[in-house]
Amino acid sequence: MQEAGGTPASGLVKISTSATTYRDFIEIDPKKTRVQRLRKTIPSAANLLQQALGPKRYKAAMITLTYRGVDDFEPKHISRFLDSARKWMARRGYKLHYVWVAELQKRGALHYHVLIWLPKGLTLPKPDKQGWWPHGMSKIEWARNAVGYMVKYLSKMDSEGSFPKGCRLSGRGGLDASARSICRWINYSSWLKRIAGVNTPIKRIKGLGLVNMASGEVLRSPWQVIVAGGKIIVYQVFELVGGVDYHGPYSMLKESHD
Numbered sequence: 001m002q003e004a005g006g007t008p009a010s011g012l013v014k015i016s017t018s019a020t021t022y023r024d025f026i027e028i029d030p031k032k033t034r035v036q037r038l039r040k041t042i043p044s045a046a047n048l049l050q051q052a053l054g055p056k057r058y059k060a061a062m063i064t065l066t067y068r069g070v071d072d073f074e075p076k077h078i079s080r081f082l083d084s085a086r087k088w089m090a091r092r093g094y095k096l097h098y099v100w101v102a103e104l105q106k107r108g109a110l111h112y113h114v115l116i117w118l119p120k121g122l123t124l125p126k127p128d129k130q131g132w133w134p135h136g137m138s139k140i141e142w143a144r145n146a147v148g149y150m151v152k153y154l155s156k157m158d159s160e161g162s163f164p165k166g167c168r169l170s171g172r173g174g175l176d177a178s179a180r181s182i183c184r185w186i187n188y189s190s191w192l193k194r195i196a197g198v199n200t201p202i203k204r205i206k207g208l209g210l211v212n213m214a215s216g217e218v219l220r221s222p223w224q225v226i227v228a229g230g231k232i233i234v235y236q237v238f239e240l241v242g243g244v245d246y247h248g249p250y251s252m253l254k255e256s257h258d
Helices: 030-053 077-091 146-155 177-186
Strands: 012-015 025-028 058-067 098-104 110-119 136-142 170-173 202-205 209-212 223-228 231-236
Touching (some): 030 098, 030 110, 030 146, 030 170, 077 170
Antiparallel strands (some): 012 025, 025 231, 098 110, 223 231
């Protein structure tokens, strides 16, 4: 959201109004906001996995999964591939650590970019040859810069792209509880980051909103949301006083800042 005295955050578009002059109304672009969230969460997850596993013990394999036909997509294809890779790793005594993003090719076909961290000395078989990806072709390379690889493809992701219905844009797995908490916190709104720490148990409860489950406190947003004419509009109703500098924690996750 927008900080007091600042400019609208990514994914928000300021609009004018003649009816009310003492409020700044902002129209939310859901597609753009979704992409901006991914550009923070996925590189951060990759960074956390890279730090936890260590370059001396693990290295990341870059896997591209391409569809044969433009209309061959089905929602469960990527999940089935990951399940096959997970079982293959488990048979060798390892857990699957991964992140992935979807991308639209110029011809309109969807394809996936997947990073899987493998113990040194272990090589993943080609998914199409193994039968894990029977929908087209696959390619595997070793990633010299795993995080940079994800950032590259996320930077090309267009909120205006026509992804197939039911298509998830990204995924991650194999993070420990602490890393999962960090990824959730990274995507909190700016106002919530100021008053909630990474380990604060936040839950959305119907009829109440966001609740700190440790204290029972209802966390009221300084932003009011209205839906008008099919548009989502927000405006600020009060300012938060105090709080913490939320840009400080986890500053090593370079792509995680608002």
